[in-house]
């Protein structure tokens with residue numbers, strides 16, 4: 665039996681998203697969070713089949729469309745990568761909106777999408793750029809000192825923007841594509857140390873640096889849970905960064921942050937306060953995505969790598 669899984673591929677600032685239109689397992693309905701729980705517990709093979717080699721790669725993020733429990737939402741979505749499921753994904757949401765427009769399922773305007781961590785509001789603009797009003801973001805810990813074997817002490821902030829991040833501003837590495845191997849090794853060493861030294865929830869590491877493009881405010885190297893680096897500036901990462909800047913009074917409510925990625929793409933971000941005392945903001949991230957393929961994945965049980973290379 666060959667199972668057919670129609671997908672649309674896109675990239676958001678260079679970071680790929682594969683939207684799975686149908687053909688996923690029966691998740692039994694309920695909220696998107698309920699459906700994620702079933703997918704995670706019983707169908708991890710489906711995640712691997714869609715994003716891992718030989719059909720995908722370490723950098724690919726999957727977005728499985730599921731029925732939303734909130735009837736006001738155009739769809740529910742569950743995001744996943746080469747090693748795990750993601751609560752939210754900013755670049756993936758921008759890719760999803762452009763994909764839904766490509767399919768004729770949405771028109772320019774404001775729409776709601778249900779994710780496992782909450783409903784996000786998206787605006788598809790007339791020029792096909794997308795603004796995402798993310799779930800609330802906040803900083804959990806400021807200037808945490810971590811001892812990183814081989815690198816000494818590293819200081820960073822722990823913050824939530826739909827995923828958990830550790831932000832490092834002070835380091836010696838240039839944020840250049842040519843430097844990706846060294847950046848990857850450094851970020852991975854930080855990740856192990858951060859997890860072992862009090863923050864097991866952190867699964868994204870961000871190295872910050874000066875921008876290359878006039879008008880941008882900063883550049884970032886973002887390491888994802890499976891060690892791949894984000895080609896985009898990372899939507900949830902930019903959201904968490906906004907929470908840190910807001911908490912430190914380094915960016916005013918409504919002002920714009922232009923965050924550049926390691927490949928030179930950028931997102932624009934801004935925030936509004938929800939609870940100033942507790943440092944909780946609602947971030948808005950704007951970016952662009954482009955559809956790159958319409959395809960049907962074939963899942964053939966006779967293929968020894970039907971469920972992906974682990």
Ligand code: PYC
Nearest residue numbers: 753754755898899900
């Ligand atoms: O854009 O939020 C994001 C993201 C998370 C992981 C990769 N991209």
